[in-house]
Amino acid sequence: MPHDDLSGAILTIGLDAISANYKLLCKQAPGATTAGVVKANAYGLGVDKVAPVLFDAGCRVFFVASADEGIQLRELLPDVEINILNGAPAGHEALFREYRLIPVLNNLEAVGLWRAFCIAQNQPLPAALHLDTGMARLGLPPDELDRLAEDPDQLKGFELRTILSHLACASDAEHPLNQEQLAAFKNALSRLPSATASFAASSGIFLGPQYHFDLVRPGAALYGLCPLTSVPNPMAQVVRLQGKILQVRDVDTPQTVGYGATHRVAGPSRIATVAAGYADGFLRSLGNSGCGYLGGVRTPIVGRVSMDLITLDVTDVSPKQARTGELVDLIGPDNPLDQVAIDADTIGYELLTSLGARYRRTYVGAG
Amino acid sequence: MPHDDLSGAILTIGLDAISANYKLLCKQAPGATTAGVVKANAYGLGVDKVAPVLFDAGCRVFFVASADEGIQLRELLPDVEINILNGAPAGHEALFREYRLIPVLNNLEAVGLWRAFCIAQNQPLPAALHLDTGMARLGLPPDELDRLAEDPDQLKGFELRTILSHLACASDAEHPLNQEQLAAFKNALSRLPSATASFAASSGIFLGPQYHFDLVRPGAALYGLCPLTSVPNPMAQVVRLQGKILQVRDVDTPQTVGYGATHRVAGPSRIATVAAGYADGFLRSLGNSGCGYLGGVRTPIVGRVSMDLITLDVTDVSPKQARTGELVDLIGPDNPLDQVAIDADTIGYELLTSLGARYRRTYVGAG
Numbered sequence: 145m146p147h148d149d150l151s152g153a154i155l156t157i158g159l160d161a162i163s164a165n166y167k168l169l170c171k172q173a174p175g176a177t178t179a180g181v182v183k184a185n186a187y188g189l190g191v192d193k194v195a196p197v198l199f200d201a202g203c204r205v206f207f208v209a210s211a212d213e214g215i216q217l218r219e220l221l222p223d224v225e226i227n228i229l230n231g232a233p234a235g236h237e238a239l240f241r242e243y244r245l246i247p248v249l250n251n252l253e254a255v256g257l258w259r260a261f262c263i264a265q266n267q268p269l270p271a272a273l274h275l276d277t278g279m280a281r282l283g284l285p286p287d288e289l290d291r292l293a294e295d296p297d298q299l300k301g302f303e304l305r306t307i308l309s310h311l312a313c314a315s316d317a318e319h320p321l322n323q324e325q326l327a328a329f330k331n332a333l334s335r336l337p338s339a340t341a342s343f344a345a346s347s348g349i350f351l352g353p354q355y356h357f358d359l360v361r362p363g364a365a366l367y368g369l370c371p372l373t374s375v376p377n378p379m380a381q382v383v384r385l386q387g388k389i390l391q392v393r394d395v396d397t398p399q400t401v402g403y404g405a406t407h408r409v410a411g412p413s414r415i416a417t418v419a420a421g422y423a424d425g426f427l428r429s430l431g432n433s434g435c436g437y438l439g440g441v442r443t444p445i446v447g448r449v450s451m452d453l454i455t456l457d458v459t460d461v462s463p464k465q466a467r468t469g470e471l472v473d474l475i476g477p478d479n480p481l482d483q484v485a486i487d488a489d490t491i492g493y494e495l496l497t498s499l500g501a502r503y504r505r506t507y508v509g510a511g
Numbered sequence: 512m513p514h515d516d517l518s519g520a521i522l523t524i525g526l527d528a529i530s531a532n533y534k535l536l537c538k539q540a541p542g543a544t545t546a547g548v549v550k551a552n553a554y555g556l557g558v559d560k561v562a563p564v565l566f567d568a569g570c571r572v573f574f575v576a577s578a579d580e581g582i583q584l585r586e587l588l589p590d591v592e593i594n595i596l597n598g599a600p601a602g603h604e605a606l607f608r609e610y611r612l613i614p615v616l617n618n619l620e621a622v623g624l625w626r627a628f629c630i631a632q633n634q635p636l637p638a639a640l641h642l643d644t645g646m647a648r649l650g651l652p653p654d655e656l657d658r659l660a661e662d663p664d665q666l667k668g669f670e671l672r673t674i675l676s677h678l679a680c681a682s683d684a685e686h687p688l689n690q691e692q693l694a695a696f697k698n699a700l701s702r703l704p705s706a707t708a709s710f711a712a713s714s715g716i717f718l719g720p721q722y723h724f725d726l727v728r729p730g731a732a733l734y735g736l737c738p739l740t741s742v743p744n745p746m747a748q749v750v751r752l753q754g755k756i757l758q759v760r761d762v763d764t765p766q767t768v769g770y771g772a773t774h775r776v777a778g779p780s781r782i783a784t785v786a787a788g789y790a791d792g793f794l795r796s797l798g799n800s801g802c803g804y805l806g807g808v809r810t811p812i813v814g815r816v817s818m819d820l821i822t823l824d825v826t827d828v829s830p831k832q833a834r835t836g837e838l839v840d841l842i843g844p845d846n847p848l849d850q851v852a853i854d855a856d857t858i859g860y861e862l863l864t865s866l867g868a869r870y871r872r873t874y875v876g877a878g
Binding site: 281494 | 516517518519550551552554555576577578579580596597598600601603606617618620643645646647648649652654679680683686688757758760761762763766767768769770771772776782784786789790792794795796814817818819820822835836856857858860861864865868869
């Protein structure tokens, strides 16, 4: 959509970095197959660009959230395994067969519906089974697991390809729930027929080999987010966001900046207005909190983030550099995604998936 | 993009409500022309649908942020006035002429560039002049206004169609900055050649006729947001967001819900998992704070908002209603956009512009 050069901000996405991250994750879990999670348009980065790169790096198993996303991915990659985390909506089983989508069965009702469809078609189509071990979100709760273990015939008539569960607190390596969930998952596996076992997402991969099982399924780490809060980020940075300066003003007399007059300039200073705002996914919570970098100098966001604009204090930057048309790093080498997320009081995942449509998107690296 | 019926959430946009809001705003400022602000893809609602509705309601003057948006709008509406708030990037003046885009000149440098272009072309093309009266964001600062007033020849060679400024605190009717800015704007107008004067956006329209001048330019109020914090919302609601229940679980034993285990279920309760998350613009800050409504019953969001999912406590809803496939109002008659924004610790503007791409979008009303 954006006209070349007219865009106020440039989002550069490193496909080579995504490929390198995939390979690093494979090495980190050498005993397991490494799937790729590309839901939410590959965490906002463009599934049409990202999925082929993962395929070229060796990825053959994918996870998305919805059937819509699965259909889109099938058109991109005809020969991979595609799992649909939200399962098959009742009545749409034939669509799953048509596009060879593997539903993640999240409860016994879904198990029954998929089984009935497969029996009616006389086709043992594959499915994944999701056990809830501590999220209370999707997946069979403990009582349904009991009922399934007591009557395993409920799994007959289709191919139980994968059994998975999901960690709630994996980014915190010391959280006691990790071990509790691990024990619950192992116990559940012992009570069910054999299948590919999958437990770890990005963070879980770094909790150690006992969390890896047969299949790991990273998303966030592929896109450069730090998998553990307690260690330096081992992943390559994927995203750079640069905003263009529209105007620089000298403020000599005390005055306020932006909506709500939340920032007051006391002494002489220079304020740069940059063309990116919360409508571009540059979250409003970054107001008076985040920063940009210009020529290696930190330039604090002053005042509120507007819909299309932010204002930065560029007093410490040389006037030759802080001028109309120059690019400011809003996410970049000096302020990685995870740090910007902290400034915004959220997580890098939200920042990634909210990156907006008005940026000029540039993909770099072979892929 | 989303397949019919497969989407996890449905966004319904009332075009008739937008039309009604435009007409109400016209009545509220009877002495002025009412423009329409459709930047950021009409605040996320789809400029291709919204702009023609405003045109049919009588709107002939539009504002967008960037030239990209202007070009898109020109293709939709060949015969309206389109103002570009971020101005013309240097070197792109010919593009503005080609698409008949009116640059908002935000500083003297921009004034000089536009003037030089018009003189070189021997065409007095229209432009708007933006004076900063208290935002310190875009617009001529006071010293540049002084220089312009002293040497008004800088405005010769092009058509000065509009002079505008922007209020920083207009949603708070009692804020002293409103009157200060008004005085500064009036004073500035008295020092410059005559042109269409524009001061009020949505909120300013409700501050009284002295704020109206010749042209008002609402955005937020068109889309149903409340223009003043101190009064009941006079605008018609435009947006309804309904999320589909994927799964309902009974929780009998104490356990935690979601990432980070931030919510603990103490007694027997039922948790519904709904297919909408922060990747859909359902902001993560709604975790443990916002709510949905099901059959008129408030269902609190429990635990964190995930990328694709939220979890609601539906204990108070009849089990017949709280079941897989049912729709929960996430934004709707019981929880209007402004209230959801308060729950998310932000403003309705951010919520609107972040509404995501995975929803099934349904437009209702003639337009």
